[in-house]
Amino acid sequence: MTGTERAASPARQESLRELNLELVFRHVLAAERPISRTELASVTGLTRPTITRIVEELIAGRLVTETGSARDGRAGRPRVGLILSRSGPAGLGLDIRADGLAACVVDLTGTVRHLAFAPFAFADAEPAAVMGRLAAMASAAVEAVAAERLTVVAVTLAVPGPVDKGVVRSAPALGWADVDAGSLLRSGLGHLDLPITVDNEANLAAHGELHATRGELDNFVYVSGGLHIGAGIILDGRLVRGSRGWSGELGHVTVDPEGRRCPCGSRGCLQTYASPQALLGDSPAPAGTMPELAVTTRADEGDAATLAAIDEAGTALGVALSNVLNILDIGTVLLGGGFALLSSWVTDRVEDEIARRVLSAAWAPVAVRPAILGPDAAAIGAALSFIDRLRLDPAAWLASQR
Amino acid sequence: MTGTERAASPARQESLRELNLELVFRHVLAAERPISRTELASVTGLTRPTITRIVEELIAGRLVTETGSARDGRAGRPRVGLILSRSGPAGLGLDIRADGLAACVVDLTGTVRHLAFAPFAFADAEPAAVMGRLAAMASAAVEAVAAERLTVVAVTLAVPGPVDKGVVRSAPALGWADVDAGSLLRSGLGHLDLPITVDNEANLAAHGELHATRGELDNFVYVSGGLHIGAGIILDGRLVRGSRGWSGELGHVTVDPEGRRCPCGSRGCLQTYASPQALLGDSPAPAGTMPELAVTTRADEGDAATLAAIDEAGTALGVALSNVLNILDIGTVLLGGGFALLSSWVTDRVEDEIARRVLSAAWAPVAVRPAILGPDAAAIGAALSFIDRLRLDPAAWLASQR
Numbered sequence: 001m002t003g004t005e006r007a008a009s010p011a012r013q014e015s016l017r018e019l020n021l022e023l024v025f026r027h028v029l030a031a032e033r034p035i036s037r038t039e040l041a042s043v044t045g046l047t048r049p050t051i052t053r054i055v056e057e058l059i060a061g062r063l064v065t066e067t068g069s070a071r072d073g074r075a076g077r078p079r080v081g082l083i084l085s086r087s088g089p090a091g092l093g094l095d096i097r098a099d100g101l102a103a104c105v106v107d108l109t110g111t112v113r114h115l116a117f118a119p120f121a122f123a124d125a126e127p128a129a130v131m132g133r134l135a136a137m138a139s140a141a142v143e144a145v146a147a148e149r150l151t152v153v154a155v156t157l158a159v160p161g162p163v164d165k166g167v168v169r170s171a172p173a174l175g176w177a178d179v180d181a182g183s184l185l186r187s188g189l190g191h192l193d194l195p196i197t198v199d200n201e202a203n204l205a206a207h208g209e210l211h212a213t214r215g216e217l218d219n220f221v222y223v224s225g226g227l228h229i230g231a232g233i234i235l236d237g238r239l240v241r242g243s244r245g246w247s248g249e250l251g252h253v254t255v256d257p258e259g260r261r262c263p264c265g266s267r268g269c270l271q272t273y274a275s276p277q278a279l280l281g282d283s284p285a286p287a288g289t290m291p292e293l294a295v296t297t298r299a300d301e302g303d304a305a306t307l308a309a310i311d312e313a314g315t316a317l318g319v320a321l322s323n324v325l326n327i328l329d330i331g332t333v334l335l336g337g338g339f340a341l342l343s344s345w346v347t348d349r350v351e352d353e354i355a356r357r358v359l360s361a362a363w364a365p366v367a368v369r370p371a372i373l374g375p376d377a378a379a380i381g382a383a384l385s386f387i388d389r390l391r392l393d394p395a396a397w398l399a400s401q402r
Numbered sequence: 403m404t405g406t407e408r409a410a411s412p413a414r415q416e417s418l419r420e421l422n423l424e425l426v427f428r429h430v431l432a433a434e435r436p437i438s439r440t441e442l443a444s445v446t447g448l449t450r451p452t453i454t455r456i457v458e459e460l461i462a463g464r465l466v467t468e469t470g471s472a473r474d475g476r477a478g479r480p481r482v483g484l485i486l487s488r489s490g491p492a493g494l495g496l497d498i499r500a501d502g503l504a505a506c507v508v509d510l511t512g513t514v515r516h517l518a519f520a521p522f523a524f525a526d527a528e529p530a531a532v533m534g535r536l537a538a539m540a541s542a543a544v545e546a547v548a549a550e551r552l553t554v555v556a557v558t559l560a561v562p563g564p565v566d567k568g569v570v571r572s573a574p575a576l577g578w579a580d581v582d583a584g585s586l587l588r589s590g591l592g593h594l595d596l597p598i599t600v601d602n603e604a605n606l607a608a609h610g611e612l613h614a615t616r617g618e619l620d621n622f623v624y625v626s627g628g629l630h631i632g633a634g635i636i637l638d639g640r641l642v643r644g645s646r647g648w649s650g651e652l653g654h655v656t657v658d659p660e661g662r663r664c665p666c667g668s669r670g671c672l673q674t675y676a677s678p679q680a681l682l683g684d685s686p687a688p689a690g691t692m693p694e695l696a697v698t699t700r701a702d703e704g705d706a707a708t709l710a711a712i713d714e715a716g717t718a719l720g721v722a723l724s725n726v727l728n729i730l731d732i733g734t735v736l737l738g739g740g741f742a743l744l745s746s747w748v749t750d751r752v753e754d755e756i757a758r759r760v761l762s763a764a765w766a767p768v769a770v771r772p773a774i775l776g777p778d779a780a781a782i783g784a785a786l787s788f789i790d791r792l793r794l795d796p797a798a799w800l801a802s803q804r
Contacts, residue, residue: 009413009756043625082544108679117653143619146485162761162762164765169762169765170761182510218645219645231729233645233729234643235645236645239728240637240642241630241729242637242731242732243621243637243638243730243731243732243733244731244733244762244766245731246731246761246762246766247729248729249728249729249760249761249762250728250729252728252760252761253660253728253729254657254721254759255656255723255725256658256659257657257717257721264761265758266758269759292668315659319656319659321724322656322724323655323656323722323729324729326654326655326725327457327633327635327649327652327655327725327729327730328642328644328645328649328729328730329643329644329645329646329647329648329649329651330643330644331646351653355670356667356668357654357656357668358651358654359408359564359572359648359651359654359666360564360646360648361573362649363571364646364648374570
């Protein structure tokens with residue numbers, strides 16, 4: 001928080017109300033068991049009438065709900081407990097993966113309430129066909145959770161490439177360039193009038209991982225593989241998007257300036273050494289399976305060409321990540337997406353390169369390990385991205401519903 | 403500003419006082435001419451007695467001073483104008499450069515009030531000798547500005563390498579490893595009991611540039627050359643330090659994984675292609691001159707080996723910067739330190755590599771240009787770093803003086 005932000009306007013009555021609502025909501029959020037109005041008054045220092053008014057607002061907005069009694073360790077009659085609503089607003093995440101399409105709904109507590117997957121063969125599929133299939137999965141998800149009294153209020157779509165206001169600039173693995181995925185999804189959703197956000201899948205997966213680590217890991221580089229080698233960079237608990245939103249293009253970090261030609265027009269990009277295509281050579285994986293799974297199957301069988309390609313990919317990934325770490329000084333690398341499947345094969349190589357190439361590694365060790373969430377990270381992170389905005393600013397959400 | 407920060411405690415009387423003091427101070431800071439108490443009351447919405455109390459506090463703390471009359475465009479008697487104090491607290495910056503040592507004092511308005519330079523031959527100089535000389539320059543600076551009723555209240559030292567709590571971890575150009583520069587400076591300063599901060603020179607120079615651009619440039623990569631190739635990364639107006647403070651080690655970004663050996667133990671680091679040593683070969687620059695100046699002199703004379711080395715350095719710098727930009731998506735590169743002197747020689751090469759290698763460059767152009775402040779950037783940035791903290795949080799500063 002800088003002084004500029006703090007002192008932009010005098011502290012007024014209205015912002016005090018919002019601050020106090022946030023404060024109360026945050027205590028409900030953080031409580032490990034139902035919390036009573038009396039306890040809220042005590043921990044916040046606010047008066048009982050203020051607490052009563054704020055709790056009414058939170059209940060009316062379906063953010064908080066009353067449950068059985070709260071034990072506050074004192075004698076006297078039991079008090080009504082308050083908890084986060086599990087039947088209020090929910091976020092929907094959609095993801096385009098190497099092996100198919102995924103949809104996920106997350107409730108206000110951050111719990112996954114719906115997770116669906118459909119294999120999909122991308123070869124020759126038009127963007128409209130892909131988005132139509134995703135829209136159908138989205139409608140099904142909205143209906144499924146409605147039966148549990150959850151209301152999906154926002155959709156976030158994860159795509160394997162850089163995004164600009166809903167438009168996918170470049171996703172070579174899908175054969176997409178300048179595809180307006182946001183509009184296609186909007187058409188597919190028909191009468192379902194929900195706000196739609198399109199974002200890079202590595203960014204969203206990193207967001208999902210941040211949530212999954214529950215505050216224990218505030219700084220990490222999440223590496224995503226599969227359709228697109230990208231990185232989601234988390235510094236001090238926040239996603240680093242760069243100044244225009246196209247950070248994390250790890251797949252196009254130069255590993256060898258005179259190396260292999262990359263479809264992007266450059267030479268020696270990480271993508272040319274560590275993509276599924278590079279690892280699988282001329283015999284691609286069967287449609288509807290994770291390409292990295294095919295890689296590990298061949299490696300397990302002792303296929304020499306595959307083992308050599310994995311070695312090369314691990315070294316190249318280590319060189320590229322060393323560049324990231326020299327520039328950003330981050331202590332943890334999480335291998336996610338397809339790289340999670342390959343992690344037992346490539347981690348040693350990656351660690352060797354980091355130890356050799358990152359200046360501060362001599363005194364500030366870097367941990368390299370598989371990500372937690374697995375292949376659903378981006379779908380979960382996409383669903384969470386709206387929920388987390390709501391949790392950070394409940395007052396704005398309530399205002400938007402009036 | 404996240405909800406966590408905002409809602410950590412209820413809005414209390416004390417923080418309201420601080421917020422209002424910041425608000426008033428910020429208006430004095432932003433005013434382009436003396437501002438009256440009446441105007442302050444009008445623009446802040448605070449009551450006249452509150453303004454009177456706050457202004458008294460700011461004057462007593464030597465942050466604000468009364469000047470001639472403020473014209474507020476209305477009839478009636480002229481009002482007393484308020485301006486930032488030019489005779490209050492000041493920041494002292496010290497810098498270890500390739501060609502010598504620098505000291506700089508900046509007042510509360512951000513104006514440089516003292517700038518001294520002393521040539522220094524680093525060959526075989528012990529850290530204690532370097533720091534002793536700097537301490538003498540610091541004492542002289544404190545005395546010089548005291549004559550103008552400025553009080554130096556903090557010292558910041560810029561060093562060419564990564565720093566850990568006052569200790570320079572590694573500065574190969576000086577032959578330093580694990581040198582406790584902070585303690586050495588403290589001893590050298592003797593009775594002058596000032597808080598001392600030691601920081602990386604690329605970070606401080608970037609901070610200086612941020613100030614020099616006066617808010618017109620919020621996102622840039624500052625490249626520092628000379629003793630140490632480093633980068634200061636500014637995103638959304640803030641320095642990106644990484645999770646442990648060792649970001650920006652641009653000199654050790656890998657340009658060619660099987661390239662030249664680097665003293666750091668790796669191979670193919672940018673440092674091995676673009677340092678003054680790489681550019682000057684076996685005939686170093688005369689002591690006390692910027693090595694890059696010797697490089698441009700030889701290039702101007704048409705020396706073939708120098709021209710080839712510059713070409714190679716420019717390409718290598720372009721490859722390394724492309725990696726930074728793919729990872730961070732920043733639209734401006736400022737060539738500073740020694741690279742400012744070389745910029746007319748290397749900019750084309752750098753731009754070519756960026757156009758070829760940065761994925762988003764196709765739709766989001768990157769500007770490459772020389773930095774504004776020249777070789778004094780780090781000393782000025784060091785002096786400003788304390789002043790800027792004070793300007794952002796005047797209430798904390800006043801509290802610390804009680």
